[in-house]
Amino acid sequence: MDAILFLLFAAIAVVCAINLVLQSHPISSALSLVGVMGSLAVLYLLLGGEFIAMAQLIVYAGAIMVLFIFVIMLLNAGTELKTKRHLWGMYAGVPLLLALVGVVGYIVHDVLPASGAVVFGSFQHGNPEDIGKNLFVNYLLPFEVTSVLILVAIVGAIVLARKEVD
Amino acid sequence: MNFLVLSLIKAALVAFVLMTTLAYLQWIERKVIAHIQLRVGPRRVGPHGLLQPLADVIKLLTKEDMLPSHVNKVFYFIAPFIAVFFALIAISVIPFGGDISIGPIKTAMQLTDLNIGVLFILGLSGMGVYGVALAGWASNNKYALLGGLRSSAQMISYELPMAMAIAAPLLMLNTLSFRQLVDAQGGFYFGIIPRWTIFQGPFPQVVSFLLFVIAAFAETNRVPFDLPEAENELVAGFHTEYSSMKFAAFFMAEYANMVTVSCVATLLFLGGWQPLFPAEYGSKFIPTLIFFFGGAICLYHGANPVRAFDRITLPVAGVVFLGIGAAFLIPIVATILLPLFWFSAKVGVILFLYIWIRGTLPRFRYDQLMNFAWTFMFPVAIANLFITGLLVALT
Numbered sequence: 001m002d003a004i005l006f007l008l009f010a011a012i013a014v015v016c017a018i019n020l021v022l023q024s025h026p027i028s029s030a031l032s033l034v035g036v037m038g039s040l041a042v043l044y045l046l047l048g049g050e051f052i053a054m055a056q057l058i059v060y061a062g063a064i065m066v067l068f069i070f071v072i073m074l075l076n077a078g079t080e081l082k083t084k085r086h087l088w089g090m091y092a093g094v095p096l097l098l099a100l101v102g103v104v105g106y107i108v109h110d111v112l113p114a115s116g117a118v119v120f121g122s123f124q125h126g127n128p129e130d131i132g133k134n135l136f137v138n139y140l141l142p143f144e145v146t147s148v149l150i151l152v153a154i155v156g157a158i159v160l161a162r163k164e165v166d
Numbered sequence: 167m168n169f170l171v172l173s174l175i176k177a178a179l180v181a182f183v184l185m186t187t188l189a190y191l192q193w194i195e196r197k198v199i200a201h202i203q204l205r206v207g208p209r210r211v212g213p214h215g216l217l218q219p220l221a222d223v224i225k226l227l228t229k230e231d232m233l234p235s236h237v238n239k240v241f242y243f244i245a246p247f248i249a250v251f252f253a254l255i256a257i258s259v260i261p262f263g264g265d266i267s268i269g270p271i272k273t274a275m276q277l278t279d280l281n282i283g284v285l286f287i288l289g290l291s292g293m294g295v296y297g298v299a300l301a302g303w304a305s306n307n308k309y310a311l312l313g314g315l316r317s318s319a320q321m322i323s324y325e326l327p328m329a330m331a332i333a334a335p336l337l338m339l340n341t342l343s344f345r346q347l348v349d350a351q352g353g354f355y356f357g358i359i360p361r362w363t364i365f366q367g368p369f370p371q372v373v374s375f376l377l378f379v380i381a382a383f384a385e386t387n388r389v390p391f392d393l394p395e396a397e398n399e400l401v402a403g404f405h406t407e408y409s410s411m412k413f414a415a416f417f418m419a420e421y422a423n424m425v426t427v428s429c430v431a432t433l434l435f436l437g438g439w440q441p442l443f444p445a446e447y448g449s450k451f452i453p454t455l456i457f458f459f460g461g462a463i464c465l466y467h468g469a470n471p472v473r474a475f476d477r478i479t480l481p482v483a484g485v486v487f488l489g490i491g492a493a494f495l496i497p498i499v500a501t502i503l504l505p506l507f508w509f510s511a512k513v514g515v516i517l518f519l520y521i522w523i524r525g526t527l528p529r530f531r532y533d534q535l536m537n538f539a540w541t542f543m544f545p546v547a548i549a550n551l552f553i554t555g556l557l558v559a560l561t
Contacts (some may be wrong), residue, residue: 034296050280050282051285054282054285061292062288062293066292073314073315073318074315128282
């Protein structure tokens with residue numbers, strides 16, 4: 001059952017990701033990204049990361065992508081223009097892509113331990129309680145530093161986007 | 167296999183009850199608003215218009231399904247599905263009562279108890295925005311687009327104070343599962359004051375409850391926050407171009423969201439199915455009393471009919487009410503019905519509040535709506551969360 005669900009949602013994620021690149025309209029691309037994030041949330045759930053799955057759904061699929069789509073609709077962005085294909089892209093594209101996939105596959109295969117296969121349901125510490133304990137007890141400093149960093153980014157964005165008021 | 171069969175039966179039951187509620191909520195809304203405005207409301211179809219929802223369903227199903235030209239077909243078709251899917255699926259984590267046992271079968275009055283139930287609801291409400299936003303955009307109509315944009319901006323803005331308002335009671339109750347939330351609100355102070363979150367120490371969550379209800383009105387696009395479908399500015403907002411069953415899908419999603427939000431408010435703040443006062447003081451006789459009273463009124467007016475058909479309909483209704491009231495007196499049945507009664511009574515009060523406010527309050531202006539969220543609700547929610555956290559940490 002777990003394996004079937006995994007294959008199903010992994011396939012949906014990959015199809016959505018490919019669709020994201022292939023679509024020429026920004027809204028279709030953004031919605032494909034929502035599909036990728038939604039299926040990733042299901043994959044997290046299958047692996048036992050309940051809190052992460054819901055955070056993925058609320059923060060990425062729910063909040064960030066809604067803002068993306070909001071902006072695309074507000075600016076009324078149209079279909080992308082297709083440019084003439086580059087000579088390099090036509091002939092060297094597919095071989096280079098295959099080479100990249102091969103190298104990444106080789107490295108992943110080489111680095112990962114041979115016996116460490118994933119077992120569905122073996123990880124039991126994905127509930128909010130354990131995550132909270134880890135964040136606020138074991139990793140308090142990195143967590144707080146990250147939040148300060150994000151705050152700095154927000155303030156910076158506001159300063160950059162601010163209109164000069166007389 | 168047993169689990170599968172049981173779950174299917176429960177799912178069918180919950181779906182049936184939810185659909186009926188959605189249909190009749192609309193009838194109740196029309197009736198209540200009519201009486202607020204000194205009208206009588208629907209009463210042509212069936213006694214007191216009771217069959218009006220059925221007639222509406224048939225009307226919507228058989229209407230011509232128009233496809234406007236120049237719409238983006240794919241998104242135009244999936245938008246109502248997205249809206250209605252995320253609105254309906256939320257009911258699966260809502261518990262309606264504690265554990266019950268019918269004969270050898272022991273089960274919970276809930277489809278599934280997630281240990282992240284509250285987050286699940288928040289996630290679904292975040293995804294529901296897509297339905298409205300896409301409908302507005304795909305319709306290729308300026309009013310629809312404006313409605314969709316307003317709605318997404320409003321939902322993003324009000325989600326923050328709503329999440330903050332939810333976080334405060336969670337700090338006190340220490341769990342994210344709806345079932346455990348209600349269990350943590352059981353019992354009474356001094357044997358009489360219920361330990362619901364709005365009464366519970368160290369910091370009664372009254373402010374939080376009000377914030378949640380206000381944000382919930384905005385999230386569900388209801389008066390006074392119904393800017394996305396303000397009919398005198400935007401025709402009908404995001405669903406201007408929709409007709410027939412696709413229009414009905416949006417309608418259903420709105421009412422399903424109302425029901426979900428009322429259920430969440432009940433579970434988080436009003437103690438779910440916990441009674442208002444202990445059974446020693448006779449809280450288990452409250453439903454019997456209410457139904458007997460209603461039955462007696464119906465019988466009295468049936469005996470002195472104002473209209474001709476009241477002679478038949480009111481006595482029938484009265485006998486049904488008396489029967490339900492008597493059912494609450496049978497101990498075995500009462501263990502199942504009492505939690506359901508308290509739960510639906512609280513949900514019903516909040517739903518009535520929705521209708522009442524729609525009948526009495528005017529609409530906000532759009533800038534007022536945004537200012538209200540960011541300059542009033544958000545700071546208050548943060549302050550409330552801060553005080554709650556401090557008091558929980560101190561005790």
